Amino acid sequence: MTENQQGQIFGTRYRPERLIARGGMADVYEARDLLLDRLVALKVLFPELSTNPTFVERFRREAQSAAALSHPNIVSVYDWGPANSTYFIAMELVTGSTLADVIRESGVVAPGRAAVIGADVALALAFAHRHGVVHRDIKPSNVLLTEDGMVKVADFGIARAVTNDEDLTQTGAVLGTATYISPEQARGEDLDGRSDVYSLGIVMYEMLTGTAPFLAETPIAVAYKHVTERPAAPRSINASIPPALETIVLKCLQKDRANRYTDASELRSDLLRFLDDRPIRAGTVEMASVADATMLAGAAVTNTGSRTQFITAIESTSSIPVISDSPNQNERRHRVWPWVLLVIVILLLGAAGLFFGKRLLASHAKPKPTVTTAIVPNVTGAGEQGATSALRRAGFQPNIEFKNSSQSSGTVIGESPRGGSRVKKGSTVSLVVSSGPAAVTVPNVVGQSSSNAESTLLAKSFNVSTNYKHASAAQGTVISESPGAGQSVAKGSTVILTVSSGPSQLTVPNVTGESLATASNKLGSDGLQVGTVSYQSSSSVPSGDVISTSPASGAQVAPNSAVNLTVSSGNTTAVPNVAGDTVSKATTTLQNAGFTVASQDQYQSSSSVPSGDVISTTPAAGTQEPAGTSITLTVSTGPSSTAPGSSNPGSPPAAG
Numbered sequence: 001m002t003e004n005q006q007g008q009i010f011g012t013r014y015r016p017e018r019l020i021a022r023g024g025m026a027d028v029y030e031a032r033d034l035l036l037d038r039l040v041a042l043k044v045l046f047p048e049l050s051t052n053p054t055f056v057e058r059f060r061r062e063a064q065s066a067a068a069l070s071h072p073n074i075v076s077v078y079d080w081g082p083a084n085s086t087y088f089i090a091m092e093l094v095t096g097s098t099l100a101d102v103i104r105e106s107g108v109v110a111p112g113r114a115a116v117i118g119a120d121v122a123l124a125l126a127f128a129h130r131h132g133v134v135h136r137d138i139k140p141s142n143v144l145l146t147e148d149g150m151v152k153v154a155d156f157g158i159a160r161a162v163t164n165d166e167d168l169t170q171t172g173a174v175l176g177t178a179t180y181i182s183p184e185q186a187r188g189e190d191l192d193g194r195s196d197v198y199s200l201g202i203v204m205y206e207m208l209t210g211t212a213p214f215l216a217e218t219p220i221a222v223a224y225k226h227v228t229e230r231p232a233a234p235r236s237i238n239a240s241i242p243p244a245l246e247t248i249v250l251k252c253l254q255k256d257r258a259n260r261y262t263d264a265s266e267l268r269s270d271l272l273r274f275l276d277d278r279p280i281r282a283g284t285v286e287m288a289s290v291a292d293a294t295m296l297a298g299a300a301v302t303n304t305g306s307r308t309q310f311i312t313a314i315e316s317t318s319s320i321p322v323i324s325d326s327p328n329q330n331e332r333r334h335r336v337w338p339w340v341l342l343v344i345v346i347l348l349l350g351a352a353g354l355f356f357g358k359r360l361l362a363s364h365a366k367p368k369p370t371v372t373t374a375i376v377p378n379v380t381g382a383g384e385q386g387a388t389s390a391l392r393r394a395g396f397q398p399n400i401e402f403k404n405s406s407q408s409s410g411t412v413i414g415e416s417p418r419g420g421s422r423v424k425k426g427s428t429v430s431l432v433v434s435s436g437p438a439a440v441t442v443p444n445v446v447g448q449s450s451s452n453a454e455s456t457l458l459a460k461s462f463n464v465s466t467n468y469k470h471a472s473a474a475q476g477t478v479i480s481e482s483p484g485a486g487q488s489v490a491k492g493s494t495v496i497l498t499v500s501s502g503p504s505q506l507t508v509p510n511v512t513g514e515s516l517a518t519a520s521n522k523l524g525s526d527g528l529q530v531g532t533v534s535y536q537s538s539s540s541v542p543s544g545d546v547i548s549t550s551p552a553s554g555a556q557v558a559p560n561s562a563v564n565l566t567v568s569s570g571n572t573t574a575v576p577n578v579a580g581d582t583v584s585k586a587t588t589t590l591q592n593a594g595f596t597v598a599s600q601d602q603y604q605s606s607s608s609v610p611s612g613d614v615i616s617t618t619p620a621a622g623t624q625e626p627a628g629t630s631i632t633l634t635v636s637t638g639p640s641s642t643a644p645g646s647s648n649p650g651s652p653p654a655a656g
Helices: 053-067 099-106 111-130 193-209 219-228 243-252 264-275 290-302 307-315 329-364 384-393 450-459 516-525 583-592
Strands: 014-022 026-033 038-045 077-083 086-091 096-098 143-146 151-153 173-176 318-321 373-375 397-403 412-416 422-424 428-434 439-441 463-469 478-482 488-490 494-500 529-536 546-550 562-568 572-574 602-604 614-618 624-626 630-636
Touching: 014 038, 026 086, 038 053, 053 077, 053 086, 096 099, 099 143, 099 193, 111 143, 111 151, 111 193, 111 243, 111 264, 193 243, 193 264, 243 264, 384 397, 384 412, 384 428, 450 463, 450 478, 450 494, 516 529, 516 546, 516 562, 583 614, 583 630
Parallel strands: 397 428, 463 494, 529 562, 602 630
Antiparallel strands: 014 026, 026 038, 038 086, 077 086, 096 143, 143 151, 173 318, 373 422, 412 428, 439 488, 478 494, 546 562, 572 624, 614 630
């Protein structure tokens, strides 16, 4: 996995923007969460590991372990899942530096600052342990220091729930970082929170002295020292370390976990007592002899300039063979030593006879030429040029053959004899060098739906990344691809599809004269919605047809915009309101509006409308009626007590 993942989308929402770290099984990117518009850290599993069920399970375990831990001193995990033929984890992006950076730049950390960092890490571990999770890989590169001084523990990559019996490590091996591994972890025993306490003790030791307590040329040798050797006293390396803080560190580093702090909370309490200048509760502890301390102190001084480079080879999380250390080993040695002595005597007598026999034969034999041998360097994973140079320096002749593989072109993917073998100098060592993935032709998927295009490309072992763009093509249609169709590219390459999200602006169609139903269907098919519908009389547009739209036809609007419709109610006019007018005035008003007045009026008594004035009309005022409609007037006869003939509502008022 390299920076060529930039531009791809993971989990439909995470877009890598720059590569910020590379771990033992994944790349870490600064990525943009397109849904929430925020930056996250995106860990992407190496594609070659995504087909390994063990690694995928470990990757899933990391996400689940960390996602279950919500704490200010633990890096938050937001999301995880499969994408682009691999797996990803989206987590909190912490801006700042790692503790490894601080140690590398400053050499040592001031005691007070080291105690504060250790206390914060212990707080995070105590929370995780209470939730049944042991980190198993505490080291400076997993301790993050934010720009405002907060401490956060990251990468529960090999964390395992204490209550889960499933073991993802291989038989006869343990997983961890050799420099910081606990003795019980090196022996392959079951772990609890005290293993993390030991690893944190190693980290504090390195902060205070500038060097780890146990150094060697191989991870196995370092792990063996964790099991068998006592650490040198930190103050023998850095005399400025307060004795109480030295005692706390050495308490963490006891070989027998029963002699360490019982949990991370107890360790944090002692660190806070030290910071408050109160007596600590750690008892007496064992440490290495003065000679061992002097040796380690000398190593720390000698390696000051190159210590980081030396440790790099054993710093990564890796699988380490179990270190066997039986508790009854010394007792068994005492039982068997007489037998061992007898075997040694027999072997010495046999060796003497063999020696003199060879001398006798050699005096009569011809001298044989001396054969010089050497160890074949392990160059698998190195570049072709560096590998061949290393073999020639060791006295071997490289022979190169090329083979397609998922590894980068020019990377050594195999050697024979194997690295570490001892063979005759001058022998030929055959190297298999990757020529990159096999070339395949990009199919033409332009014009297809995005789902069909992705299926076609995935079936041919391509990775797919999709971008969206406004275009005149139907929404969801592929409008371009990169690399283009017909190009020859490496198998497993990523093809970037540009898919239409529809036009950015739509034209309001002309629906004037269409029925309301037809106009509504046409607007919907063009990606618009029907807004409000109002009615208006018209002598030229039939009733029920559209008179006009707002916005008007031809206007450019955004997709899904609402278009208001004005619909014809036919050649009709609203009946004027003539209530309260005299019959003469009402008649004139109605005739001017295009209506006729019935020859026979209706009469009704009214205490509020004067006699002879209009009370109401039939049809009622405001009603839309065709021109020429006859309007009947209801006229007041005045109050019933004074109106003659009031018993007959249909009678006109009496003459004055």
